Amino acid sequence: MPNERLRAAMAAGGWTYATLAKAVEVDPKSVERWANLGRTPRRTTALAAANALGENVHALWPALRQARPARAISPELVALYEQRADVPVSTFVDLITQARERIDVLVYAAIFLHEAYPRLNDLLKERVAEGCQVRIAIGDPASENVQARGQEERFGHGIESRCRLALMHYRPLVGVPGIEVRTHDTTLYNSLYRADDHLLVNAHVWGVNAYGAPMWHLRRSEGGGIFDTYVKSFDAVWAAAAPVHQEG
Known part of the structure; x- marks a missing residue:
């Protein structure tokens, strides 16, 4: 025709x-x-x-x-895990160890890192001594959003206690040059673990604890894309987060 x-x-x-x-x-x-x-x-x-x-x-x-079909695989996708529990802690440690410029962590608690790798604080200090900048954003236990997450995941007050425990783990880093620790009260859609151009994204699913939710490993490609979308999200939360000060 x-x-x-x-x-x-x-x-x-x-x-x-x-x-x-x-x-x-x-x-x-x-x-x-x-x-x-x-x-x-x-x-x-x-x-x-x-x-x-x-x-x-x-x-x-x-x-x-008509919409174009989505690409089966993004060039930024390194790996996709069915749940965070499938990711070896060595993956987190290796990425942090290899970082040269930037380490960013956005979570509510994620105390599994300190529990599985007690040298985490020492490793972060080593990285800043080599020129890295480290930003850690953890959940404010008094936040309504943190409390709501506890109810959604059937943890009750457990997640608030885990946020306090996370703060206890990270507090020795407060005041270390090159490391900043803040608390945030945002709705956390994803936990983010960035080391330079690598990013681990733990998606959150309603009613599912973070360890049982999917996680993907992204590597920044030329032109940004998905990686930069998450980086902008981190920066927005960080800008609204409250600095943690040294005690006493």
Whole structure:
């Protein structure tokens, strides 16, 4: 079936098969098939042709309104774990050890790190001694959002106690040059563990404890993308978080 809208646009602008083909760098026979047989060009070619004609690409080729299929694998995705419990603690430790510029942690408690790797504070001190900047954001146990998470995960007051325990673990780092510790009261959709261009994202699922929720490992690719979306989220929470001060 001919593409009458395309034919009309070409006629109005004085375009021939040859001139439009030259403008979008295709064979004139391709343009002829678009016009006379109703063929739909590839999206990038269609956009170039629509721009040349001064038309809306979807008006010329309505089929392009259909959503493009999602990529099966993002170039930023290194690994996908069914649950956080499947991720060896050595994965966290190795990423922190390899960091040279930036370590960021956004959690409610995540005391599993200190429990499984008691040298965590020493490792963080070693990293800042080598020039890293470290930011740790943990949940404020008095926060309504923390308390709500406890109810959702059927932990009751347990998660508030875990936040206090996390603060106890990290408090010795308060005042160490290069390390900042803050508490936040935001709704935590994901726990984030960043080491330079690597990021572990623990998605939170309503009614499921964090250790049973999925986790994915991202590596920043050129142009940012998913990685940068999470980084911006961290920065927004960090800006609203309250600094933890030294005791006494």
